[in-house]
Amino acid sequence: MLKFSEQQELVRKAARDFAENEIAPLAQKFDEEDICPVELFKETARLGFNGVFVPAEYGGAGLGCTEMAIILEETGRYSAGFAVSLVAHYMGTYAIMTWGTEEQKRKYLPALCSGSFGGFSLTEPGGGSDFSGQKTSARLADGKWVLNGRKCFITNSHCMDVNVVTARTGEDAEGRPQISVFIIEGNAPGHAPGRKEKKAGLRGSCTGDIVLNNVQLPQSCLLGKPGEGIKIALGTLSGMGRCGTAAVALGILRGCLEESVKFARNRVIYGKPLSKLTNIQFIIAQNRTDYEAARLMTYNAAGMRDAGMPCGAEMSMAKFFASEAAVNAARRTMELMGGYGVITDYPVSRYLRDAVSAIPACGTSHIMQIIIAENELKK
Ligand SMILES: Cc1cc2nc3c(=O)[nH]c(=O)nc-3n(C[C@H](O)[C@H](O)[C@H](O)COP(=O)(O)OP(=O)(O)OC[C@H]3O[C@@H](n4cnc5c(N)ncnc54)[C@H](O)[C@@H]3O)c2cc1C
Missing domain, CATH: 1.20.140.10 (Butyryl-CoA Dehydrogenase, subunit A, domain 3)
Known part of the structure; x- marks a missing residue:
């Protein structure tokens, strides 16, 4: 039997109230006009939803995946598009929370919990299911990582403040691509949204390209170790x-x-x-x-x-x-x-x-x- 704790029921009530009052009246407009409601995202931050599983010491609610699922069910009930924006934000946030250094967590998580948009960029024209088809490259030059490439189908592409991005950093002994992960701030020089897709559904989330054009990053932007991308x-x-x-x-x-x-x-x-x-x-x-x-x-x-x-x-x-x-x-x-x-x-x-x-x-x-x-x- 599925039984939720008292706290989880409180999260559901807060999420349902929010969804019924703030999302439901506007859901059709989000779909028709294909707009990502950035202001609602600030509101979900205020309610503690954006960092629901992030420990309190980094500005989150210190809850878990179950509470996250409750929030997504309730918001997705009225606007699956808006809820998918949250999913992408959660993925970027989760990656930093799980594999970030103490310094990275202190730098990015409080902002991601309080209204900054996160995202996670893996897919490329030549590599969705096929990770090894990725071509985006990151090479070390003069002590900095330099990234070039293009990601596609990226949720929150045009509103992202913190992007967690995969890139090839070389090849292993068998010639397989070595993939690593980087944290890139949305306004970093050379990091820009490209084409915005017109989707059949999940409108109300923004999906598009991220173009990386000689993005220079300090080594502290590497998430995890080189080669830990997969x-x-x-x-x-x-x-x-x-x-x-x-x-x-x-x-x-x-x-x-x-x-x-x-x-x-x-x-x-x-x-x-x-x-x-x-x-x-x-x-x-x-x-x-x-x-x-x-x-x-x-x-x-x-x-x-x-x-x-x-x-x-x-x-x-x-x-x-x-x-x-x-x-x-x-x-x-x-x-x-x-x-x-x-x-x-x-x-x-x-x-x-x-x-x-x-x-x-x-x-x-x-x-x-x-x-x-x-x-x-x-x-
Ligand atoms: C609304 C939306 C939001 C998205 N958001 C993000 C995001 O935020 N970040 C991100 O990185 N990506 C995102 N994506 C991309 C998504 O992850 C990819 O579309 C997905 O992984 C499939 O990759 P693809 O589109 O290249 O299709 P392909 O991998 O080219 O697949 C084509 C077909 O081949 C099949 N196929 C592929 N491999 C195999 C196999 N090994 N065996 C059998 N069949 C196979 C597939 O099932 C499919 O039917 C998003 C996509 C959508 C639609």
Whole structure:
């Protein structure tokens, strides 16, 4: 049985109040105008959400992955786009918190907890699932790291204050790329947003290129040791990003469930509510069951993470299941609504676009299945 602590229920109440009052009335506007609501991000910082898992000594709330998932479910219920902005911020913050030196943590975490936007930049035109296809380079010259390259599909690209970036720093003995990680301030000379993508869904988060043009960094900007890039990237994706994306999908699933119940109760056909039809009840039952299954998987993975247990496969299962289930629930809910399902005054067609767009974020469903199967096969 899933049971939340009193403190976790308080976090949920605060996040739900915020989502219902501040996000819900504007969610459609974020989507239509494709704007990232920077001012709401400052508000989530004020509520303690931006550094929810960061220890109090660095300005955070000192809570965990479960509380993070609660915040993302509640915000994702009304705007998956806004919630995905938070996920990217959490990834950059998590990487610094986990692999940063004391000096790096003291320098960046308090700002990231109090309103600075973080992000995590791995993907490149030649390397999304394929990390080794990355071409961004970092070389040491006159005691400084010099970075050149282009990252793509980066969430918060145009509003990022602190970017955690992977780059090739050489090759290992077998000729495989050696990948390292750097912390770059958004306004560092040579670091700039490039093209901004027009996405089908998750609008309300900004996604685009980051161009690195002779960015010069002191050696203190290296995160972890040279060559630890794959460990840090995979650790951030599986330790935080996938749980975050699963929780956003959970929010979409709850949106589908609530909208399907509301519509079925209010719509009258043949002189009675739609909800009297058995096939409509089947859709509601399927939405409820998928929400429940995704909820159990997501909070189980988050709880394992908080308990310090290995949970890479559980995170992948939660992300795989919740995001695919959200796509199916949104499509099903549109069907339940008949012609109204495709009318954009209702949010459900947005949920479908959001859910489909969440599938590649933090690793595609194929990659999740590969991780899950590999974990199973090595037992
Ligand atoms: C909304 C959104 C936000 C994002 N935010 C960020 C971000 O903040 N930072 C960041 O770094 N990236 C981000 N990404 C990028 C995301 O991580 C990549 O899109 C994802 O990893 C897939 O990479 P790709 O797009 O290059 O697709 P590819 O890797 O080219 O995949 C193409 C197809 O091949 C399949 N495939 C790939 N490898 C294998 C394999 N080994 N076996 C079988 N099939 C395979 C894939 O499943 C897919 O179907 C974001 C993406 C989206 C859509």
